[in-house]
Amino acid sequence: MTIAALQTVPQQIETAAIAQVRPKILMVDDRWENLLATEKVLKPLKADIFKAASGNEALSLVLRHRFAIVLLDVQMPEMDGFETATLMQEHESMTGVPIIFVTALSKEEKYASRAAEIGAVDYIFKPINPDILKSKVKVYLDLYVQREQIMRLNATLSQSNEELERFAYICSHDMQEPVRMMNAFAGLLAENAEEAIDEDGRRYLSFILDNARRMQKMINDILTFSRVGREEILLEPVDCEAILRETLSEFEGVIQDSGAEVTYTPLPCVETSSTLVRVLFQNLIGNALKFQNGSQPPLIAVMAEKQGRYWRFSVKDNGIGIENGFRGRIFTIFQRLHRKEDYPGTGIGLSTCRKFIRLCGGEIDFTSAPGQGSTFHFTLPSGEAARPTRSGQQAC
The missing domain is CATH 3.30.565.10 (Histidine kinase-like ATPase, C-terminal domain)
Structure with missing residues (x-):
């Protein structure tokens, strides 16, 4: 890793921290007019909107995209919303993805309870209040964006830390030999030429020896620090x-x-x-x-x-x-x-x-x-x- 590469680390971290993550919304409803109406409500939000007219079509989209939130109609032919949600959650990409059920069914508690058992975060009824829907979706989109930015920042920091520790290890390892030689030759000079050196020379030689030993101690400490976490710890x-x-x-x-x-x-x-x-x-x-x-x-x-x-x-x-x-x-x-x-x-x-x-x-x-x-x-x-x-x- 070069000095120029090290200088780019702060910029890389800053870029990762402010990177704009554009989330994706999945809407599932067997009535196309409902999809278009909901899309119009959510369009002002900074998100890509995907529409599916059936459970099977929704499952196909889940295989190809990572969604921030799913709006799922309960009453659909062939595969209802509850079954669709259950199958969705079998995919790794749907882990932790909030699902909001939208329904025109009876407001009996048993339906809301079933939605909660499946893991839905909300259960709202038609006709939908546009402002309430947009507000709820925005909250989950904001949480998704923040989580993605944190994950990207952590990945960048982890990479930067690994590079810095590798850089410290390589530099310290390569610096050991010249410092060791400087220390050795200064020691020989002090032993064999003490009478030929005046008082100032002996003082300067003492400075060389002290600083060489200090540098050797620092190099050993840096090597110890850089090894921690790089090598397996034996318990x-x-x-x-x-x-x-x-x-x-x-x-x-x-x-x-x-x-x-x-x-x-x-x-x-x-x-x-x-x-x-x-x-x-x-x-x-x-x-x-x-x-x-x-x-x-x-x-x-x-x-x-x-x-x-x-x-x-x-x-x-x-x-x-x-x-x-x-x-x-x-x-x-x-x-x-x-x-x-x-x-x-x-x-x-x-x-x-x-x-x-x-x-x-x-x-x-x-x-x-x-x-x-x-x-x-x-x-x-x-x-x-x-x-x-x-x-x-x-x-x-």
């Missing part, structure tokens, strides 16, 4: 406590240097993706260690409790906190709340967490206040792979 029994312990061992150096205290209650085993749980703990524990003001050692508590069919996890810290006004940005990709000089990062981690966890049937949110720390909550379906232990928790 399996996952020991969340074991993964938390592994994650804490990865941060062992940072925990020791900062004097952090990390506590956790017994965590369950759930049927989910082990990669998801690892990504969640890596990001949430990493952020809890990173976003500190330095006035006190980090305190981090990880907990889980059963809520119906879900386990609700929480990761609580005593860090700098988050203003409520940033709630809309915190899970948006590339959105950073602080300068990278103060708190390094790519702005991709939490957006990856939310994207991944939603695919696995869960949700993520947070509660926070500036200077009072943050608590991130996420839910995971409990599944049926876990078994209860004596303590009431679950184990794999």
